[in-house]
Amino acid sequence: MTWLILAGAIVAEVAATLSLKGSQTHPAFYVVVAVGYVVAFACLTLVLKRGLGLGVAYGIWGAGGVALTAVLSWLVFDEALTPVMIVGIALVIAGVLLVETGSSEPTP
Numbered sequence: 185m186t187w188l189i190l191a192g193a194i195v196a197e198v199a200a201t202l203s204l205k206g207s208q209t210h211p212a213f214y215v216v217v218a219v220g221y222v223v224a225f226a227c228l229t230l231v232l233k234r235g236l237g238l239g240v241a242y243g244i245w246g247a248g249g250v251a252l253t254a255v256l257s258w259l260v261f262d263e264a265l266t267p268v269m270i271v272g273i274a275l276v277i278a279g280v281l282l283v284e285t286g287s288s289e290p291t292p
Contacts, residue, residue: 186234190241193227194248196220201253205261240287247280 200220207213224245231241251273258265 186231186236189227189234190231190236190244191248193224193231193245194252196227197224197245197249198252198256200224201249202256202260205257237287240284243280243283247276250276 203216
């Protein structure tokens with residue numbers, strides 16, 4: 185359940201961030217921005233209360249948000265998604281995976 189809540193935090197944050205772009209022409213999207221960020225932080229708080237480490241939770245939330253926002257910006261707003269950006273996204277995700285696997289050191 186913790187991972188589903190974290191996924192919800194990512195989706196809410198990405199919806200809010202994408203709505204920032206939409207609010208340039210449709211100010212009503214500011215409501216989605218505000219609600220999305222409140223939901224994202226509330227979900228992130230729940231994840232932390234459930235015991236997921238801050239570094240892991242924030243890393244996954246941040247990396248997932250960056251990756252999803254870049255891809256959806258490309259699909260929805262026709263923004264650039266270059267091969268170099270794709271490599272950068274892959275490196276960010278790899279870094280978060282290393283933080284995740286490193287956070288659970290085996291006990292002797």
